[in-house]
Amino acid sequence: MGVPLIDIRGLTVDFDAGQRVVRALHGVDLAIHGGEAVGLVGESGSGKSVTWLAALGLLGNRARIGGEVLFEGRNLVGAPASDLEAVRGARIAMIFQDPSSSLNPVYRIGQQLAEALQLHRGMSGAAALAEAARLLDRVGIADATRRLRDYPHELSGGMNQRVMIAMALSGQPRILVADEPTTALDATIQAQILELLQEIRRDSAMALVLISHDLGVVAENTDRVCVMYAGRIVEDAPIATIFEAPAHPYTSGLLAALPDLEGPRRRLLAIPGVVPEPWNLPLGCSFAPRCPEFERACEAAVPPAIELVHGHRAACIHARSGSA
Amino acid sequence: MMRYLAGRLLRALLTIFLVVTFAFFVLRLSGDPALLIMSVDAPPESIEAFRKSWGLDQPIWMQYLAYIGHALTGDLGNSMRDGRPAIQLVLERVPATLAITVPAFFLKIAIGVPAGIYAALHRNSFADRLTMLLSVAGFTMPSFVLALLLVLVFSVQLGWLPSSGSEGMANAILPIVTLGAAGAAILARFTRSAMLEVLGQPYIRAASAKGLSWRRVVTEHALPNAAIPTTTIIGFMVGTLIAGAVVVESVFAWPGIGRLLVVSVANRDLAVVQTILLFVAATMVSANIIVDFVYGWIDPRMRTAPR
Amino acid sequence: MSEPLLQAEGLVRHYRIRHGSRLFSHPATLRAVDGVSFTLQPGRTLGLVGESGCGKTTTARLVLGLLPLTEGEIRLQGETLPQAGSMRWRELRRVMQMVYQDPLAALDRRIAVGRQVMEPLVIHAIGAPAERRDRAMAILQSVGLQAHHFDRYPHELSGGQRQRIVLARALILSPRLLVCDEPISALDVSIQAQVVNLLLDLQAEMGLAYLFISHDLRMVRQVSHEVAVMYLGRIVERGDPDRLFAAPSHPYTQALVSAIPVAHRSGRQRLILKGDPPNPVDVPTGCAFHERCPIAVARCRTETPALRPLADGRHVACHLAPGAADA
Numbered sequence: 001m002g003v004p005l006i007d008i009r010g011l012t013v014d015f016d017a018g019q020r021v022v023r024a025l026h027g028v029d030l031a032i033h034g035g036e037a038v039g040l041v042g043e044s045g046s047g048k049s050v051t052w053l054a055a056l057g058l059l060g061n062r063a064r065i066g067g068e069v070l071f072e073g074r075n076l077v078g079a080p081a082s083d084l085e086a087v088r089g090a091r092i093a094m095i096f097q098d099p100s101s102s103l104n105p106v107y108r109i110g111q112q113l114a115e116a117l118q119l120h121r122g123m124s125g126a127a128a129l130a131e132a133a134r135l136l137d138r139v140g141i142a143d144a145t146r147r148l149r150d151y152p153h154e155l156s157g158g159m160n161q162r163v164m165i166a167m168a169l170s171g172q173p174r175i176l177v178a179d180e181p182t183t184a185l186d187a188t189i190q191a192q193i194l195e196l197l198q199e200i201r202r203d204s205a206m207a208l209v210l211i212s213h214d215l216g217v218v219a220e221n222t223d224r225v226c227v228m229y230a231g232r233i234v235e236d237a238p239i240a241t242i243f244e245a246p247a248h249p250y251t252s253g254l255l256a257a258l259p260d261l262e263g264p265r266r267r268l269l270a271i272p273g274v275v276p277e278p279w280n281l282p283l284g285c286s287f288a289p290r291c292p293e294f295e296r297a298c299e300a301a302v303p304p305a306i307e308l309v310h311g312h313r314a315a316c317i318h319a320r321s322g323s324a
Numbered sequence: 325m326m327r328y329l330a331g332r333l334l335r336a337l338l339t340i341f342l343v344v345t346f347a348f349f350v351l352r353l354s355g356d357p358a359l360l361i362m363s364v365d366a367p368p369e370s371i372e373a374f375r376k377s378w379g380l381d382q383p384i385w386m387q388y389l390a391y392i393g394h395a396l397t398g399d400l401g402n403s404m405r406d407g408r409p410a411i412q413l414v415l416e417r418v419p420a421t422l423a424i425t426v427p428a429f430f431l432k433i434a435i436g437v438p439a440g441i442y443a444a445l446h447r448n449s450f451a452d453r454l455t456m457l458l459s460v461a462g463f464t465m466p467s468f469v470l471a472l473l474l475v476l477v478f479s480v481q482l483g484w485l486p487s488s489g490s491e492g493m494a495n496a497i498l499p500i501v502t503l504g505a506a507g508a509a510i511l512a513r514f515t516r517s518a519m520l521e522v523l524g525q526p527y528i529r530a531a532s533a534k535g536l537s538w539r540r541v542v543t544e545h546a547l548p549n550a551a552i553p554t555t556t557i558i559g560f561m562v563g564t565l566i567a568g569a570v571v572v573e574s575v576f577a578w579p580g581i582g583r584l585l586v587v588s589v590a591n592r593d594l595a596v597v598q599t600i601l602l603f604v605a606a607t608m609v610s611a612n613i614i615v616d617f618v619y620g621w622i623d624p625r626m627r628t629a630p631r
Numbered sequence: 632m633s634e635p636l637l638q639a640e641g642l643v644r645h646y647r648i649r650h651g652s653r654l655f656s657h658p659a660t661l662r663a664v665d666g667v668s669f670t671l672q673p674g675r676t677l678g679l680v681g682e683s684g685c686g687k688t689t690t691a692r693l694v695l696g697l698l699p700l701t702e703g704e705i706r707l708q709g710e711t712l713p714q715a716g717s718m719r720w721r722e723l724r725r726v727m728q729m730v731y732q733d734p735l736a737a738l739d740r741r742i743a744v745g746r747q748v749m750e751p752l753v754i755h756a757i758g759a760p761a762e763r764r765d766r767a768m769a770i771l772q773s774v775g776l777q778a779h780h781f782d783r784y785p786h787e788l789s790g791g792q793r794q795r796i797v798l799a800r801a802l803i804l805s806p807r808l809l810v811c812d813e814p815i816s817a818l819d820v821s822i823q824a825q826v827v828n829l830l831l832d833l834q835a836e837m838g839l840a841y842l843f844i845s846h847d848l849r850m851v852r853q854v855s856h857e858v859a860v861m862y863l864g865r866i867v868e869r870g871d872p873d874r875l876f877a878a879p880s881h882p883y884t885q886a887l888v889s890a891i892p893v894a895h896r897s898g899r900q901r902l903i904l905k906g907d908p909p910n911p912v913d914v915p916t917g918c919a920f921h922e923r924c925p926i927a928v929a930r931c932r933t934e935t936p937a938l939r940p941l942a943d944g945r946h947v948a949c950h951l952a953p954g955a956a957d958a
Contacts, residue, residue: 043819058532081538089535102530105625106548115544119535151624156907167534186682187846188904191890195903213820216892243894257824259853261876261891267831268853270824274789 004031005174005207006055006092010067011077013047013054017062022279024050026231027067029305032175037201037208039218039239041254042228043275048211051228052177056092057084090120093168097180099161103152109136109163110148113170120171135166140196158189165196169204176200177209182217194221215254219243224311227251230276230286233305237312247314249291285316293318332616336609343605347598348391352384357404357592378404391598400602401595403588410595414581414603418566420490421573421580424499425565431504432511433558439508440515441550444523445542455512462509471502471575488577499576503569507561514557518550525549552623556615563611567604634709636807636840637671637694637727643702644689650912659912663689665864666703668938673807674834676841678855678872680848680887684911686864687844691810694842695729696720707808725755728801732813734793738785744796745771745781751804770799773836775829791822795829802833810842815850827853848891852876860884863911863919866938870945880947882924918950926951 013025025047032038040048053059055069055076069076072091076084088094096102103112113132117123123131129148136144139162152160161181168176178197182190198221201208212218218225218239225242227235227250235248246252256269273290276282282289284299291298297317305313358374375381379390394401400411443455462470478498479487489495522528523546531545532538561568570582577583581600588596620626642664650659664686671677679687692698694705696715705712707726713719731737738747748767752758758766768778774795785793794814801809811830815823827850833839845851851858852872859869860881868881879885882902889902904923909915915922921931930950938948 043821053529056533058529085535085537087535088533094530094533096526096530096533098526101526104527104531104545104549106552106623108624115536116534153625158907164530171535186908187848187890188682188886189907190892191886191901191903192905194892195901214892215820216894218892219894220892239894254820257821259827259849261849261852261888261893265853265873268824268828270828271821272825274791274822275819 002033005034005036005071007031007070008051008055008067009070011051011054011069012066013050013059014064014066015062016064020279021064024063024231024278025054026302028228028231028233030226030233030236032207032209034174035201035205035207036224037210037222039222039225040209040211040228041213041215041218041225043213045230045275045278046228047231048228049179050231052094052179052209052211056088056094057081058088058094089116089168089173090171091173092175092177093171093173094177094179095161095164095168095181098184099164099181100152100155100157100184102164103160105152107151108148109150109152109155113148113163113167116167116170131170132166135169136163138169139163139166139200140192141166156189157185158192161185161193162196165193165200169200172204173206175207175209177211179211180213181210183213190217197221215242215258227254230281231278232286232302232315233313234287234316235314236305237314241312247308247312247319248287248316249293249318250287251314253290253292332613336613339609340602340605344395344598344602345388347601348388349384351592351594351597352387356380357594395602400599403596404593405588405591405596410599413596414584414599417579417581417584420578421566421569421582424496424503424572424578424580425569427496428500428503428507428569429561429565431500432507432561435504436508436511437515437554439512440554441519441547443512443516444519444550447520452516456516459509459513462505463513465506467502467506467571468575470505471498471572474498474502475575488575490577490579495576495578499569499572499578502572502575511554511557511561515550515554518553519546522546522549548622552619555618555622559611559615559618562614563608566607567600633673635670635706636673636708637669637842638706638709639667639669639690639694639703640706641703642667642690642693642700642705644686644693644698645701648912661912662864662914663911664693665914667861667864667866668703669859669866669869671808671840671842673840674838675856676834676843676854678851678858679842679844679861680846680851680858681861682846682887682908684863684908685861686911687861688812689864690861691729691812691842691844695724695727695810725751725804726806727808727810728804728806730794730797730801730809730811730814732816734790734797734817735785737797738793740785743782743784744788744793745783748781748796748799748803751800755804757804766803767799770803773833774799774802775825789822790818791825794818794826798826798829798833802837802839805837806839808840808842810844812844813846814843816845816847823850830854848876848888860887863908863914865919865948866946867920867949868945868947869938870941870943870947874943874945880941880945880952881920881949882926882951883920886923918948 008028008030011025011028012023015022015024028047028051030051040051042048054063054065057076065077067077071087074083076087110129110132113135114128117128117131132148133144136147141147141159141162155163182193185193194217197208200206208222210218210222222239224238226233227248229250235246235251242251243255246255253271257271259268271290276286284301285303288294288298303315303317305315306319307313308319358371358380379387391401402408403410403413439455443452446452475487475498478485485497486495528541528546531541566581569580570585573580573582574586585597585600643666644664646661646663648659648661650657667690669677679690681687689698693700696712699715707723712723738744745767748770749763752763752766768781771778771780776792776795780788780792788796815826818826830841831854834841841854843851843854855872857870858872858875859866860883861867862883868875868879868884875884876888879888886902886904902925906923909922917933918931918936921927924931928951934950936948936950938946940946941952
């Protein structure tokens with residue numbers, strides 16, 4: 001597949017919580033190629049957002065980051081602030097869960113877009129505003145020129161997420177990281193936003209990283225999915241494989257816990273227990289205490305990711321190619 | 325717009341009216357001015373004459389109606405001490421009070437706001453802890469204690485500054501510092517928490533993710549938002565310009581409104597106390613109105629409701 | 632058929648609000664709920680779905696008597712719901728309990744959870760202290776918690792366990808109806824299934840009826856015997872969940888169903904609506920959905936469609952729904 005666009009290797013994140021240091025990310029390996037759409041799925045605290053915030057150096061000074069994030073010939077981990085600033089927004093853009101509070105309430109939409117355009121493309125004044133209007137139009141906001149004068153609180157959540165996407169596009173990035181972009185939105189608005197992301201991707205050859213807790217969202221919008229659990233990627237596979245032949249018991253568990261919309265209703269198979277707290281992880285495989293296939297060997301060591309077939313990795317000692 | 329303004333003004337007037345009424349009854353019911361001003365061993369007939377001449381022999385609600393009636397025509401009564409109009413007495417003292425409260429006001433902002441911002445940006449650092457320690461000390465310490473401490477150090481020990489009086493600029497320094505320190509402490513704490521609140525907002529992370537340098541994120545995205553609540557507090561501080569120096573003026577024998585108030589209360593000089601309280605209420609209420617409008621002006625969310 | 636447990640007849644809840652900017656506002660009417668009727672049999676579940684602002688939470692609060700009705704009537708066990716706060720209302724409240732979305736907000740974080748579970752018994756002066764404790768222990772077990780959870784505090788429990796505590800507290804008075812407002816939305820996917828299974832088990836054991844409010848259509852289908860889809864304060868479609876989700880009749884339901892992301896989309900093309908739902912202050916004339924409706928005709932702009940029965944027992948409020956008999 002050639003050289004990946006971004007290659008995350010052994011990424012770790014430790015949060016300094018005063019009395020103790022808590023490890024939130026335990027060595028994440030993730031490579032994304034140009035134009036690819038990858039989903040990151042997991043429950044809260046699994047590390048799916050932290051991975052990307054750490055890669056872009058957005059976690060603040062209480063986080064200690066280890067490992068490597070190789071992007072365009074540089075390692076972003078430990079890179080000087082100016083290097084990171086040149087990557088953020090311009091090369092790797094990010095949009096967030098709550099669009100209405102991700103925009104600054106005291107500035108007009110136009111000002112905020114113009115700021116990004118000035119930053120990434122050196123535009124200013126009328127040229128920046130004209131380009132801002134074009135971008136708003138591009139993300140499907142009607143009457144764009146007038147909307148430039150609106151404040152974020154005057155727009156709906158869906159509109160604000162469109163504005164965030166327009167802002168992300170202003171730098172013409174290689175990768176767009178969408179962190180739960182539709183979780184705060186209603187179902188019909190979610191469909192609009194996901195459709196927009198698809199459309200932009202088709203037109204721009206930009207890679208998309210879609211972070212979501214919803215397997216359905218990821219299934220419809222990405223080619224490949226990484227399932228995360230307790231700070232690790234436990235399975236990484238093409239979408240079809242994840243649904244038809246999941247190799248990690250956690251992935252199978254997630255699928256069995258989801259109700260269907262069609263067909264006969266069946267009792268949901270819940271995963272017993274709770275996600276372990278990051279400062280209190282079990283020995284060996286973090287999923288072991290909840291796992292139906294648990295055996296003594298699971299506690300011996302953290303299972304490494306095994307490549308089952310090309311493009312399908314799973315971190316489970318029971319994982320076999322093509323089995324569940 | 326006009327209706328809103330009118331309503332706001334009406335409420336302000338009502339507040340002032342209530343303050344004046346309350347003060348009127350509390351003052352009349354808490355002591356007899358005749359006995360205080362005439363001295364206790366004065367002959368009963370001259371005390372009676374004094375009461376009559378000031379209308380104190382009337383039933384209290386008659387006195388009240390008379391007072392309100394006069395007040396509406398602009399007559400706030402005369403001082404029982406020297407017979408001059410109370411308003412004149414009060415106005416004479418305004419410049420002296422402003423001479424210390426206005427510089428103190430700027431001192432509060434000049435120290436409090438930057439200290440709060442710095443502390444928030446370096447949260448949990450040594451500087452942050454020190455700032456907060458000083459801040460707690462600053463606003464828990466009663467101002468007369470601080471005043472006495474300052475006098476002890478700068479007047480008694482070092483002999484740099486006079487401990488009281490109003491002869492010149494040097495006399496104003498200690499009152500200004502005393503007033504400013506307490507206000508700066510409050511403002512620093514408030515600015516810090518406003519700033520921390522803003523720094524935790526999603527749009528700050530989004531601004532960083534956009535590629536802005538931390539410096540620009542702070543100056544262009546965090547500060548304007550943190551300014552909104554901070555401006556409110558500063559606005560309320562404007563309301564204390566007239567009457568915020570009662571204790572300090574007394575300690576330093578500074579001839580301002582605060583000291584006049586203390587003396588007049590002690591003497592039951594009713595008209596003067598009433599006039600000062602009217603002044604205080606009016607400035608507080610005006611500051612409130614100003615804060616409301618400034619708020620609407622700096623926070624776009626206040627201007628329009630969501631569509 | 633037995634007597635319905637709950638009957639809602641033409642529920643209306645309007646708010647007088649000031650609309651527009653602060654300085655130039657004018658009074659307006661917000662139609663939060665605008666003529667909602669349904670019946671709920673004992674031991675059954677009615678799922679209420681719709682997007683934010685459609686009135687589903689307001690409907691729940693009306694049913695419980697937590698909000699006064701502008702119009703309409705609520706009957707519980709055949710009896711008209713008396714005014715909130717009255718003695719009779721308090722008695723009737725034992726029959727129906729509420730479960731909220733955020734269990735942490737619904738619990739008092741300074742009180743051990745066991746005491747919070749017992750609290751309704753104390754309020755209604757039921758049983759001696761020792762009996763109350765026994766009953767609380769029994770309820771904790773039936774929601775899948777253990778005795779040692781009794782003395783824990785809310786922050787010591789996980790989100791799923793907290794929601795079980797909230798359920799236990801609601802169940803201790805042996806109600807017949809639970810109004811569940813987004814009971815699983817705040818929980819992680821693997822925990823949602825646990826709570827949903829628990830709700831179904833409790834229903835089977837205790838014969839509870841649920842008014843189950845959620846934006847998650849898949850979960851609603853999982854738990855409901857009947858589903859009502861709300862849009863801008865009205866029910867636009869109502870009926871059997873399997874039929875309703877397999878072949879939605881109202882264009883809004885169609886859009887809602889097609890908006891659910893699934894692993895394998897069978898057949899139908901995705902239907903994507905334009906724009907946002909209108910503000911409930913400016914509800915469009917005629918059918919409230921016509922501005923976003925892909926098939927609207929002139930009649931939709933002028934005439935509000937009534938809820939009419941379909942041949943398969945469903946009800947739909949659309950002029951253009953095939954097979955709908957004219958009322």
